[in-house]
Amino acid sequence: MIVWKGGAESFSIRSDTQEESKEEPVHFDLKYGKSTLPLEIDDTQILDVIHPGNQPPLEDTSSAVERVLRNPLGTAALETLIRKRSPERLVIVVNDITRPTPYSVLMPPLLRTIEDAGTPRENITLITATGIHSPHTPEENLQAYGKDLVENYRIICHDAEDEANLVHKGRLPSGYDFLLNRTVDEADFLITIGVVMPHFFAGYSGGRKSILPGVSGKSTVQLNHARMVELMDDLPPIRENPISLEMIQAARMAKVDFILNAVSNDDGEVINVYAGDLEEAWYAAVEKSEELYITKIPELADITVVSASGFPRDINIYQAQKALDHADKATRRGGTIILLAECSGAYGDEVFENFMKKGLSPEGIMQEVRENFVMGGHKAYCFAKVAAEKQVILVSSASEQVTSSLFAEKAESPREALERALRRHGKNAAIRIMPEGGVTVPSLVS
Numbered sequence: 001m002i003v004w005k006g007g008a009e010s011f012s013i014r015s016d017t018q019e020e021s022k023e024e025p026v027h028f029d030l031k032y033g034k035s036t037l038p039l040e041i042d043d044t045q046i047l048d049v050i051h052p053g054n055q056p057p058l059e060d061t062s063s064a065v066e067r068v069l070r071n072p073l074g075t076a077a078l079e080t081l082i083r084k085r086s087p088e089r090l091v092i093v094v095n096d097i098t099r100p101t102p103y104s105v106l107m108p109p110l111l112r113t114i115e116d117a118g119t120p121r122e123n124i125t126l127i128t129a130t131g132i133h134s135p136h137t138p139e140e141n142l143q144a145y146g147k148d149l150v151e152n153y154r155i156i157c158h159d160a161e162d163e164a165n166l167v168h169k170g171r172l173p174s175g176y177d178f179l180l181n182r183t184v185d186e187a188d189f190l191i192t193i194g195v196v197m198p199h200f201f202a203g204y205s206g207g208r209k210s211i212l213p214g215v216s217g218k219s220t221v222q223l224n225h226a227r228m229v230e231l232m233d234d235l236p237p238i239r240e241n242p243i244s245l246e247m248i249q250a251a252r253m254a255k256v257d258f259i260l261n262a263v264s265n266d267d268g269e270v271i272n273v274y275a276g277d278l279e280e281a282w283y284a285a286v287e288k289s290e291e292l293y294i295t296k297i298p299e300l301a302d303i304t305v306v307s308a309s310g311f312p313r314d315i316n317i318y319q320a321q322k323a324l325d326h327a328d329k330a331t332r333r334g335g336t337i338i339l340l341a342e343c344s345g346a347y348g349d350e351v352f353e354n355f356m357k358k359g360l361s362p363e364g365i366m367q368e369v370r371e372n373f374v375m376g377g378h379k380a381y382c383f384a385k386v387a388a389e390k391q392v393i394l395v396s397s398a399s400e401q402v403t404s405s406l407f408a409e410k411a412e413s414p415r416e417a418l419e420r421a422l423r424r425h426g427k428n429a430a431i432r433i434m435p436e437g438g439v440t441v442p443s444l445v446s
Helices: 061-070 078-085 103-116 138-145 147-152 218-225 242-253 280-293 317-328 350-356 362-371 377-387 400-405 414-425
Strands: 025-032 035-042 046-049 090-095 124-129 154-157 166-171 177-181 189-195 258-264 270-276 294-297 301-307 331-340 391-395 409-411 431-434 441-444
Touching (some): 025 331, 061 103, 061 258, 103 189, 103 270, 124 138, 166 242, 177 218, 177 242, 218 242, 280 294, 301 317, 301 414, 317 377, 350 377, 400 409, 409 414
Parallel strands (some): 090 124, 090 189, 124 154, 189 258, 391 409
Antiparallel strands (some): 025 035, 166 177, 258 270
């Protein structure tokens, strides 16, 4: 038996002379929630195993963060900027729990620099960029940020529907109103924290996304994200992506002074850190993230087995959709995607849930979202888009009823799901494995 232990480069097992090969099972332990699920597949059935690239993590992350704060891209050193401004209201925009961010690495050097520059702790506010997600519970704050930050700093949660705490900042290029969190707007100095990873319609996370959608009003987020239906089939290069460009404009209007972004691997190890100007530092991080997460593939598979990368990326169906989108790029039309995602939080969004329970066909959902876009509906569109072309088998804690509403079949284990797919496609079907599917973006070589 071959035991797959991960690794950094995709590898191919299947050969043109597989009938002469001796079948030997390959064992996988695929991430599922906070644990793993086993799967064994004969090596001759495996087309390839793809995952993020392998780059060594930083040996001394604290020193690396200190270095980029002293020598940022496109701005003066952070300490110099803060001393010049002497802010009474310094605001740091941080991610919510659905986005794994290495706060234990980023925050201590950042906060030391801020306080060494003369800004006392009581002048610092951390605001959670929930976007349209639910506010954190106290327990989620502890889980996301750790005891030291929770006990020693003021932390508040953005609420995209709290109109009293939203400020109208003008209109964005597409013509819609930009509503911004009041605490962010009133900051004397504004810093954003992020992790730069591929995103299924914005191109990449991090940078400008801390502002829009992170701390913007719901209507602003909704109108920005509505453009995704134009881009899903042919995502433009990041510097031409209209959704991303509008996010940058919003961040400029919010007057972001400084960003600190990390590029991490799927184990949360920091590969590199970037600091400074909103665009210059972020685009540099994007280039590194692209090196790490974009994986070239020579052909599409009949069957793709994809793990959503475990907790927190499979905390609910809403989050696990990203892995489904990545697997969609790796699977031929008419093929089968087997998605492993625990989804202990069920749908994860009420609007998304309501769309999926309407009883519409995939084509019906796509049409309704195009005509009446609402946040949450965009996830329904994504599930429907895949289901319109491919079979989806879901291994999760979701009920049969919930699974069916997603246009998917429920399986109790990866093995059961794979046997079902093989009955459909035949024993010679080409199987692709994506052990870190939440963060592996296939790109078909033309």
